[in-house]
Amino acid sequence: MSERTRYTTGNGAPVPNDDASFTAGPRGPLTFDNWRLFEKLAHFNREQIPERVVHARGSGAFGTFRLTRDLSDLTIADFLQGIGKETPVVARFSTVAGGQDSADNLRDVRGFSVKFYTEQGNWDMVGNNTPVFFIREPSKFPDFIHTQKKDPRSNLVNWQNRWEFWALHPQSFHQVTILLSDRGIPYSYRHMHGFSSHTLSLWNDSGERVWVKFHFKTNQGIKNVTDEEALSLDPAHHQHDLFTHIEKGEFPSWTVKIQLMSEEEAKHYRINPFDLTKVWPQGEFPLIEIGQLELNRNPDNYFAEIEQVAFSPSNFVPGIGASPDRVLQSRLWAYADAHRYRLTVNYQQIPVNRPLAPVNNYQRDGFMAGLGERREGESKEGGQYSTTNFYPNARGEAGAPVYDKRFQEPPLPLEEQAWVGYHENMDEDNFSQAGDLYRLFDDGQKDRIATVFASTLQGVTVEIVERVIQQCYAADEDYGRRVETLYRQHADKRIADFV
Ligand code: HEM
Incomplete structure (x- = not known):
């Protein structure tokens, strides 16, 4: 019979039994020397790490x-x-x-x-x-993402929040047109x-x-x-x-x-x-x-x-x-x-992130610092080694890395008289390219995007709906008309269903 792979604990020691834990007698409680069980449960408790704050799935x-x-x-x-x-x-x-x-x-x-x-x-x-x-101003990113994720109270996706952000940020309109079009669900x-x-x-x-x-x-x-x-x-x-x-x-x-x-x-x-x-x-x-x-x-x-x-x-x-x-x-x-x-x-240093190119620098230590396998051209192993850890140095030793000016990128000139301050860029044209895109759609695509607008706008406050419809008109007359007509039809139907 071939030898089976040996089951071990994290420290490499053989596990003698994993179908039963140590107990005081067949019907008695666990004893405190169940270190194999504790290791297993403790590791399980730590299997999760924070998910990405966006793009988690x-x-x-x-x-x-x-x-x-x-x-x-x-x-x-x-x-x-x-x-x-x-x-x-x-x-x-x-x-x-x-x-x-x-x-x-x-x-x-x-x-x-x-x-x-x-x-x-x-x-x-x-x-x-x-x-x-959706944005050209980075400070908007956390607000934008908050409105796309679940509402803090209901813990549900909330189209009021989504539309409120988009309606108050006309800069989003081009991307909203793409998202609500046929391209919105690959x-x-x-x-x-x-x-x-x-x-x-x-x-x-x-x-x-x-x-x-x-x-x-x-x-x-x-x-x-x-x-x-x-x-x-x-x-x-x-x-x-x-x-x-x-x-x-x-x-x-x-x-x-x-x-x-x-x-x-x-x-x-x-x-x-x-x-x-x-x-x-x-x-x-x-x-x-x-x-x-x-x-x-x-x-x-x-x-x-x-x-x-x-x-x-x-x-x-x-x-x-x-x-x-x-x-x-x-x-x-x-x-x-x-x-x-x-x-x-x-x-x-995590293998999937580790470059194939050699990594040589003066950064050391920290959580999870590894002595991973040393790659050709690397003077240290997985981020840690015991030669010089400061720069500049007078060692000249093999493995004390030096920088190389050949890799300096060309300087970027400032093209204007630049005063440091809050330069808002809200007024740029937000609608021309959204309109150009809309006009490329065939009749079916135009109807479908208008339907997505109309259905997701149901239940959204009137002031926000009016702003959104105005934005559609600003992009293209037909775009505005279709969204407005379908929205009002949906709304009328809702009232009819209700009475
Ligand atoms: C101010 C604007 C933005 C901020 C602050 C931001 C921030 C972030 C953060 C913190 C993550 C999670 C990273 C992680 O934990 O691995 C992330 C993921 C991601 N972001 Fe952004 N983001 C911004 C805009 C954008 C834009 C404009 C794009 C695309 C053009 C984009 C594409 C992505 C992608 C694809 C991921 C997932 C990466 C992966 O697959 O791991 N983000 N973003």
């Missing part, structure tokens, strides 16, 4: 990014040089508002995050399935596009910068469901769909494209190119194909590799940088802070 997988267009003229990013270059990735898709206990089949924006394990560190593309966002994570949404930058070895937006176009084709169809989907449909297709070898993939805008164009472009509520029209800034993203391996353990994966818009690599988009700027800080809270200060 998600699915993920590993795969590869393959470059199909050399970008060495635009960037020094090593993974964007040389056609055919392959870079391992992990991706996580998510809903936004619901907790882990919510469902996949809800009308919500979807997160689209990809961690590229490049040879010069991890680059995280932390985007959504929409090219724009059939699965495989059938949606991904967008950096933000403007980022690429810079090359001549110190030239170009502004860039990333697009991930699903090769499976866009597929959405209506609110009614969504009800017939398993609440875990997204997880099931992604996991089983990868398990069967039907690997989902996306064609990766970019839009570019020169610094000079950006200075004179008619809309603010760093306004997250706007797209760059593709007629003016055409998509350029640069690669293929394929997901081809499920995680071995969901918790270790997907629950603990930590994406941050501040995880840049040389050759890719930020832009003056103020929402992006606040995200550069927010995510690493969230990870330190959720996963401890050494979250980057």
